[in-house]
Amino acid sequence: MVKGLAGSPTYNFPVLDNVTLHYDGPVTLAQAKATFGQKINPLGVNQESPPAGCVQVDTTFAEPGKFQTYNLICAIQFRIDIEPLFFTAKGNSWTAPSTTAAKPVSPDMFNVADLATTGAGTLGLTTGQTMVPADLQWGWWQDLAMYHMFRGYNLYWQYGNRFAILNDNLRYTAFIPGTAQDGSASNSEVDINYFARQSNDYYRSAFDSPQIFTTIDRTRLGNMDLNETAGLSVYRPTRAYETVGVTYGGGGSRNSIRMNGEWRRLAAPFIAVPGMPLGLYANQTNQDDADLMRQYLSASYQFGDIPATFTEDENILVGNGVAATGNIGQEPSLDSPSTPQGQTLLAQRTIFKGGGFKVSIGFKGFELTPDQADLIKDVSMMQAIQSDCGCGISFQ
Numbered sequence: 001m002v003k004g005l006a007g008s009p010t011y012n013f014p015v016l017d018n019v020t021l022h023y024d025g026p027v028t029l030a031q032a033k034a035t036f037g038q039k040i041n042p043l044g045v046n047q048e049s050p051p052a053g054c055v056q057v058d059t060t061f062a063e064p065g066k067f068q069t070y071n072l073i074c075a076i077q078f079r080i081d082i083e084p085l086f087f088t089a090k091g092n093s094w095t096a097p098s099t100t101a102a103k104p105v106s107p108d109m110f111n112v113a114d115l116a117t118t119g120a121g122t123l124g125l126t127t128g129q130t131m132v133p134a135d136l137q138w139g140w141w142q143d144l145a146m147y148h149m150f151r152g153y154n155l156y157w158q159y160g161n162r163f164a165i166l167n168d169n170l171r172y173t174a175f176i177p178g179t180a181q182d183g184s185a186s187n188s189e190v191d192i193n194y195f196a197r198q199s200n201d202y203y204r205s206a207f208d209s210p211q212i213f214t215t216i217d218r219t220r221l222g223n224m225d226l227n228e229t230a231g232l233s234v235y236r237p238t239r240a241y242e243t244v245g246v247t248y249g250g251g252g253s254r255n256s257i258r259m260n261g262e263w264r265r266l267a268a269p270f271i272a273v274p275g276m277p278l279g280l281y282a283n284q285t286n287q288d289d290a291d292l293m294r295q296y297l298s299a300s301y302q303f304g305d306i307p308a309t310f311t312e313d314e315n316i317l318v319g320n321g322v323a324a325t326g327n328i329g330q331e332p333s334l335d336s337p338s339t340p341q342g343q344t345l346l347a348q349r350t351i352f353k354g355g356g357f358k359v360s361i362g363f364k365g366f367e368l369t370p371d372q373a374d375l376i377k378d379v380s381m382m383q384a385i386q387s388d389c390g391c392g393i394s395f396q
Contacts, residue, residue, distance in 0.1 A: 010263050010364065013074050017067065018362030019043060019059040025202040026141070026299035026353040027053030028306065036294055040153065040282035042361045053206075065277045070373040073270045075263040076280065077362035078155055078173045080146050083139030083355035087246040089192045093134035093211040093307060093350035095125075096204065104131065107218035107235050112320050112344040120229040132309060134350040136213050138195055142357045143251035145296035149282070150174050150256060152289030158279035165270060170282050173264045176254045189243040199354040207299060207306045213352045216241035222334045223341050231324075231341030234334065263364055271368075271385075280361060299353055309350045318348040 019042045027035070031053035043065035047057045062068055092106045104124040114122040115131060123131055150171035157166035196213050203209035218235035226232045272278065284290045299306045311318055322328055324342025331343045375381050 008074075010075055010261070010265055013263075013364040014366065015060075016071050016073065016363040016365050016367060017060045018077070018360060019045065019057065019061060019064075020358050020360040021045060021051065021054045022056040022058070022356065022358050023053060024055050024356045025199070025206065027297055028207070029294065029298040029300050029302065029304075032294040032297045036149070036290075036297060038284045040149075040359070042359055043278055043280055065279070067272055067274050067276075067278070069274050070368040071272045071363070071365055072368060073266065073272055073363050073365040075265045075364040076157075076173065077175065077263050077360065077364070078170065078282070079175050079177070079262065079358075079360040079362070080149075081358040081360070082142040082146065082176060082251065083357070085138070085190070085246045085248050086140035086143070086251070087138050087190070087192075087244045088140075089136040089138070089195070089215075089244045090241060091134050091136055091196070091216055092214045093132045093309070093352070094214045095129040095131075096210055096212045103214065103217075104129070105218055105235065106131075106214040106216050107220050107233065108216050108238075108241065109133070109220045110233050111223075111231070112346060113229070113231060114233045120227070120232060122226070122232050122234070131214075132211075132346060132348060132350045134213055134307070134352060136192065136196060136199060136352045136354055138246075138353075139355040140251070141296045141353050142355060143253050145293045146174075146176065147253035147256065148289040148293040148296070150253065152284060152286040152293055153282040154285045156281060156283040158281075159272075160276070160279075166280075167283075169285075171257050171260075173260065174257050175260050175262050176251070176257065177262070178249055178254065188246060188248070190246050191243050193242065195354055199352050202354070203299070203307065203352065209306060211307050211350060213307075223331055223343065224334045230339070231331075231333070231343065263362075269365065278363070301351070307350050307352050309348050311347050311349075316347055319346070321345045321347045 021042050034052040035054065045051055045057050046064055047059050050057050090108065094104060094106070102124070105122065107123075110123060110131070113120060115125060117125045117127050117129060125131060150169070153170040154167055155170045155173045157164065159165055192215060196215055200212045203212070217237060217239075219238040219240065221234050221236055223231045224234050226234070295301050299308065301308045301310070303310045309318060321344060324330065324344045329343045330340040332338045333341050
């Protein structure tokens, strides 16, 4: 019986039990360190108390990480589901309004003088509001996080105190379902309106974010003297930024595990007893890759604020760039006659991340009947199964 079951094709195995952790977007760095720290252990999660940053736990286990009956395990799964399309959309980060308010001018570029909330400002900002050029990163940050996860962790299967079934690099088991056409990836354009709405809703509920992402509805033409204030930006309406190029089914992390199937067939089947924790988890082995994984999963990257606002180097200040004086930062004006005017710009950018991902662990094989379970409790029968079938049997 054991030989026949264990020799069946993988697709004939019923799924014994599985657990899936749902994340609707990025998490805080503290949550990433807690849930994706030294151990990534979905089997230890309680459905009624999701781990930090997790919004939902789906599980078929009656008790976390334990079978209720004897099971012949023939295959295991460590599955990651990420967004099926990737893009980066340009936009702006605007102070989140506490009540309904008219959208300000949201251009593709502006200068520091345009930010004034009275008099000379050209963006329609009111007292206490500000705006920073921003980007919405959709999906691809998850792919980079998983790329580093697969290199920073081993899949470790501990059964009992001194019994280790498996301990090898996670990338030999991990699986990411394909989302492109067979054997290919494609690109096209999608509108970003609902993606932006999803991200703002998530940032508001998950982080109580002081900023929201606004889509671009103006393009900057240049500068003019407006109401006797020189060098202010002038714009024209545009819908050019409403759509963005996306990549379907891309992602470099899938290439590194492209030989993996959704289920990893065990070289020898394993009989698990009821009530004993299964102990299958990802164990950190590489600090450098694990830290990069957590930074990509974090809404703040490593900079503390959510949304993340930073410059390209630690020694470049956040705020106004170099003052536009003398020959520095001059731009021809649209006035007649044209006069060069200094343009001081913000140095920082604000980054929003969008899209959800899932982490799953599962087991395939056969649930033994009570009579079959009673048979393997006999020492001679257990020894026969182990010697004749190459089958591992756990202890009670």
